[in-house]
Amino acid sequence: MSYDDVEIEDMEWSEELQAYTYPCPCGDLFQITKDDLRLGEDITRCPSCSLYITVVYNAEDFAGSTSKMNLEPSKQQPVAVA
Template identity: 70%
Template sequence: MGAYDEVEIEDMTWNEELQAYTYSCPCGDVFQITLEELRQGEEIARCPSCSLYIMVIYDPDDFQGDSPPKPGAPAPKVVVEDAAAHHPPAAAPATTAPEIAVQ
């Protein structure tokens, strides 16, 4: 079985807690690839909950060395968890005609 998909590193999200780039998996978990794996030239991000994996498309030169990625390289997108993220904003009231009391 081949890779589930090919995903550009720019489309992945940096997860500070996991210290890895992540991408949603259809099983409900996330594919993961660490910065260290990227520096070693790894191209496969695996899902820890199922057998699926994706091929990560990136320039390995952007992740060489111990320093942050070079300018122009995809910067990690940091995921910040807060209460607002789990509760969508309330919908604006719909514009309706005024109610008329019928007797």
């Protein structure tokens, strides 16, 4: 059973994360991308604790072609590995 059912309208779009976010009671953020929603994924877990939510949305709003973001070259940052 999920912690909560959250309407997509109650989530906030983050340009930085390119994902919808919703605050978790632990202080972190639940995150789900438009691509996740296009694929029919409606459950997202908190990266810091064991809670997860079910995102309630209209699948037709996210159906269709892939996002413009996926057609552009990746803007990856180098990561140092110790």
